[in-house]
Amino acid sequence: MTATASFKPASLCPDVIVIGGGLHGCSAALHLSMRGVRVLVLEKDHVARHASGVNAGGVRQLGRHVAEVPLSVASMALWHRIQDLVDDDCGFESHGQIKVAESEAELATSHARVAELNALGFTHEEVVGRDELRSLVPAIADHCVGALVSRGDGAAIPFRTTFAFRRKAIALGTRFQEGGAVTRLSRQGGLWTVETADGARFEAPVVVNAAGAWADRIAAQVGEPVPLEVIAPMLMITARVAPFIKPVVGATGRTLSFKQFPNGTVLIGGGLLGRAVRDENRTELDFSQVSVNARTVWDLFPCMRGATIVRSWAGIEARMPDQIPVIGPSGTEPDLYHSFGFSAHGFQLGPIVGRITADLITGGSTDLPIAPFHVGRFAA
Amino acid sequence: MSKFDFEIAVVGAGPAGLAAAALAASKGASVVLLDEQAEPGGQIYRAVTETPVRDRKVLGPDYWHGAELMGPLRDSGAAHWPGTTVWSVARPREDAADGHRPLQIGLSRNGAAAMLTVRHVILATGALERPFPIPGWTLPGVLGAGAAQVLLKTSGLVPSGATVMAGSGPLLWLLAWQYLQAGARIDAILDTTPKQNWRAALPLLPGFLRSPYLGKGMKLMLDVRRKLTVIGNVTALRAEGAIGGDSALKSVVYTRNGAEHRLPADTLLLHQGVIPNLNLANATGCAQRWDEQQRCWRPTTDAWGATSVEGVSLAGDGAGIGGARAAEEAGRLAALDALHRLGRIGREQRDQAAVPFRAALDRALTGRAFLDTLYTPAEAFRVPADDTIVCRCEEITAGAVREAVRMGCSGPNQAKSFLRCGMGPCQGRLCGPTVTEVIAVERGVSPAEVGYYRLRPPVKPITLAELAALPKTDADIDAVFKH
Numbered sequence: 026m027t028a029t030a031s032f033k034p035a036s037l038c039p040d041v042i043v044i045g046g047g048l049h050g051c052s053a054a055l056h057l058s059m060r061g062v063r064v065l066v067l068e069k070d071h072v073a074r075h076a077s078g079v080n081a082g083g084v085r086q087l088g089r090h091v092a093e094v095p096l097s098v099a100s101m102a103l104w105h106r107i108q109d110l111v112d113d114d115c116g117f118e119s120h121g122q123i124k125v126a127e128s129e130a131e132l133a134t135s136h137a138r139v140a141e142l143n144a145l146g147f148t149h150e151e152v153v154g155r156d157e158l159r160s161l162v163p164a165i166a167d168h169c170v171g172a173l174v175s176r177g178d179g180a181a182i183p184f185r186t187t188f189a190f191r192r193k194a195i196a197l198g199t200r201f202q203e204g205g206a207v208t209r210l211s212r213q214g215g216l217w218t219v220e221t222a223d224g225a226r227f228e229a230p231v232v233v234n235a236a237g238a239w240a241d242r243i244a245a246q247v248g249e250p251v252p253l254e255v256i257a258p259m260l261m262i263t264a265r266v267a268p269f270i271k272p273v274v275g276a277t278g279r280t281l282s283f284k285q286f287p288n289g290t291v292l293i294g295g296g297l298l299g300r301a302v303r304d305e306n307r308t309e310l311d312f313s314q315v316s317v318n319a320r321t322v323w324d325l326f327p328c329m330r331g332a333t334i335v336r337s338w339a340g341i342e343a344r345m346p347d348q349i350p351v352i353g354p355s356g357t358e359p360d361l362y363h364s365f366g367f368s369a370h371g372f373q374l375g376p377i378v379g380r381i382t383a384d385l386i387t388g389g390s391t392d393l394p395i396a397p398f399h400v401g402r403f404a405a
Numbered sequence: 406m407s408k409f410d411f412e413i414a415v416v417g418a419g420p421a422g423l424a425a426a427a428l429a430a431s432k433g434a435s436v437v438l439l440d441e442q443a444e445p446g447g448q449i450y451r452a453v454t455e456t457p458v459r460d461r462k463v464l465g466p467d468y469w470h471g472a473e474l475m476g477p478l479r480d481s482g483a484a485h486w487p488g489t490t491v492w493s494v495a496r497p498r499e500d501a502a503d504g505h506r507p508l509q510i511g512l513s514r515n516g517a518a519a520m521l522t523v524r525h526v527i528l529a530t531g532a533l534e535r536p537f538p539i540p541g542w543t544l545p546g547v548l549g550a551g552a553a554q555v556l557l558k559t560s561g562l563v564p565s566g567a568t569v570m571a572g573s574g575p576l577l578w579l580l581a582w583q584y585l586q587a588g589a590r591i592d593a594i595l596d597t598t599p600k601q602n603w604r605a606a607l608p609l610l611p612g613f614l615r616s617p618y619l620g621k622g623m624k625l626m627l628d629v630r631r632k633l634t635v636i637g638n639v640t641a642l643r644a645e646g647a648i649g650g651d652s653a654l655k656s657v658v659y660t661r662n663g664a665e666h667r668l669p670a671d672t673l674l675l676h677q678g679v680i681p682n683l684n685l686a687n688a689t690g691c692a693q694r695w696d697e698q699q700r701c702w703r704p705t706t707d708a709w710g711a712t713s714v715e716g717v718s719l720a721g722d723g724a725g726i727g728g729a730r731a732a733e734e735a736g737r738l739a740a741l742d743a744l745h746r747l748g749r750i751g752r753e754q755r756d757q758a759a760v761p762f763r764a765a766l767d768r769a770l771t772g773r774a775f776l777d778t779l780y781t782p783a784e785a786f787r788v789p790a791d792d793t794i795v796c797r798c799e800e801i802t803a804g805a806v807r808e809a810v811r812m813g814c815s816g817p818n819q820a821k822s823f824l825r826c827g828m829g830p831c832q833g834r835l836c837g838p839t840v841t842e843v844i845a846v847e848r849g850v851s852p853a854e855v856g857y858y859r860l861r862p863p864v865k866p867i868t869l870a871e872l873a874a875l876p877k878t879d880a881d882i883d884a885v886f887k888h
Binding site for chain 1: 495509520819825828830832861862866867870875
């Protein structure tokens with residue numbers, strides 16, 4: 026083949042532009058490059074700067090919205106072989122996730138949940154009583170009567186995970202362009218043009234919108250408004266204490282995510298909200314809410330009462346009104362795919378949703394049920 | 406939401422905070438001075454009201470000047486809350502309906518946490534010692550000269566056994582002099598001031614000749630040099646314990662003119678200048694910039710100390726190193742500006758009242774450029790070799806930071822995510838400047854480009870129990886404040 030005037034180096038004309046260098050963008054890029062698709066990821070700050078880098082790292086099937094359960098189960102299978110996928114263990118450890126019931130009424134809710142899942146053919150969640158709970162979590166407060174358990178769940182290190190996806194995607198040919206926000210998205214003659222704040226222009230036949238808390242702005246560019254709420258879930262971490270707990274613990278009646286890292290520090294979160302200032306990449310903490318979280322730990326883990334809190338923070342994240350993400354093709358434009366709005370529980374879904382997006386782009390369909398996540402559900 | 410506990414809160418009772426609180430309260434504002442220590446004075450005048458060192462000769466006249474700041478504070482009517490740790494300054498969630506946007510201060514006092522609502526905050530958080538990362542600096546027996554000086558001021562304690570001081574900068578000489586007055590034993594001073602700094606500093610000497618510090622500084626250095634062994638041009642240092650152990654310090658090894666020498670030592674006091682303690686300002690969201698001359702980050706302020714965050718100003722060394730006398734005047738200027746912003750005095754009144762303070766500030770800063778240039782630590786002592794620990798909390802070496810840079814880590818915030826570097830209880834106080842410079846050198850870019858940690862409250866550790874019991878009602882809040 027001889028070069029012509031219109032010939033461009035392969036690296037400059039990707040097949041797909043992914044907007045957003047979070048876990049979902051990196052995962053879509055990875056799965057696409059595994060299939061030989063040329064991908065360019067555009068990230069406005071740097072990879073894993075926001076929710077993907079600073080979340081609690083829970084890898085959880087437990088307690089998910091029923092629409093998410095099939096995806097979550099499929100993603101869990103990928104997590105258990107994450108080394109094969111990205112050549113890094115991502116700090117993933119599987120010691121189960123537990124949702125503690127503080128009363129008989131809460132335990133009844135757990136039983137109903139298991140019955141509902143079993144009827145749908147899923148068996149990963151089970152109810153355990155007082156004694157089993159204590160053997161799983163010896164430090165739990167006396168008043169807790171039992172728990173909902175998903176034994177295959179666990180936790181990973183978010184920043185490391187997202188970077189592992191990025192590294193592997195790059196090894197397979199994906200390019201990353203960091204430091205310029207997308208300012209304009211337009212389509213002409215079957216080709217998308219994406220412009221960034223630093224004045225650069227990129228073209229590709231297909232675009233993926235994985236812009237997280239900024240995804241509504243991308244969607245708005247193509248006349249597809251979405252009711253995305255920008256939230257700032259807060260987390261705090263303690264100084265090191267002697268190892269005392271393996272599983273990740275949540276609560277049935279109140280909001281909590283509680284886990285100890287191998288280095289002894291304890292991460293306390295659960296989605297209580299600070300204030301997000303997304304135009305400044307900034308969050309503000311609300312200590313009255315942090316206090317509520319601390320109170321929950323005080324109640325559930327008496328051994329933690331003397332622990333020292335050394336830092337608290339919040340990430341910027343997108344939440345949809347129905348608390349489930351937007352996944353799949355645009356409702357208004359061909360060759361545009363959405364993957365955003367994970368509503369503070371998207372980390373575990375990262376590996377599978379990237380595969381789903383790659384399925385849709387390369388084959389036009391996917392074997393997982395994504396109808397509930399269609400963006401059209403918000404159309405007036 | 407227009408209810409507030411005080412109009413002005415001043416954080417830190419060093420020279421800047423003492424002067425700011427006294428001036429603001431004397432003009433009728435309701436002022437609270439929040440300070441971690443039991444007695445006012447900050448680090449420079451630490452324990453000035455109660456030090457057991459009664460011989461005024463030992464600590465010197467500059468120290469005793471601090472006592473003169475106490476009377477005006479007492480007479481001003483400002484509330485003084487000692488033993489109070491401020492761990493957060495932020496805007497509450499909703500803006501007040503009446504247009505005022507009060508600030509909320511998270512604090513701990515008497516073992517209980519509380520939120521205090523004020524309209525203006527003056528941060529006077531002072532300075533801390535620049536990290537001095539050398540091999541073995543984490544061994545028991547190695548400590549900062551500043552920390553050693555605090556022991557002298559508060560408890561009259563001096564090191565026992567073989568003692569070596571190493572580094573550069575005025576505080577090193579001052580402490581050596583104070584130890585001499587106190588009759589303490591000092592085996593040697595290892596001066597790490599780079600020879601070539603003199604060449605760079607010389608053009609700035611005329612400015613320094615007008616400095617109020619010149620006479621005192623010269624006399625003090627000559628005194629020390631006459632009585633102690635001072636070894637100059639030291640280009641490398643390491644602290645060693647017993648062979649093959651993490652035991653306490655046994656000796657100090659230094660390099661001079663290319664040759665290694667060893668001194669037995671039970672105590673090694675390190676110092677290479679001070680830098681702004683900016684953790685609270687940073688966590689509050691105040692913009693900051695890299696100061697190439699002082700080689701440190703400093704919050705961005707205007708001539709009145711106002712930061713990028715409305716209602717938050719900075720005074721004293723926390724905004725950039727200027728010394729105690731400069732801090733005092735900067736405190737007064739910040740107080741005047743706060744009074745103006747609160748509508749208590751007009752612009753003209755503010756500007757007029759500021760004239761003598763600004764003149765005094767300029768006098769106090771005369772010759773600062775000479776000192777900054779002369780005492781800029783050598784790169785070898787700011788950007789250590791691979792094996793040296795940089796982050797003491799998480800035991801991260803300079804080599805590990807460089808390795809992370811090669812993996813794509815572009816700044817200190819990513820170093821946190823890659824390595825947990827800077828994630829320990831000190832929140833980067835002991836590693837921040839070093840990590841910035843190590844990454845900058847490794848990437849071949851300026852420190853300004855690699856940035857600094859985004860710090861998060863609580864900037865001082867608090868217990869889960871305190872946080873869980875954070876009072877939510879007015880009665881709860883009164884219970885904390887009234888005891």
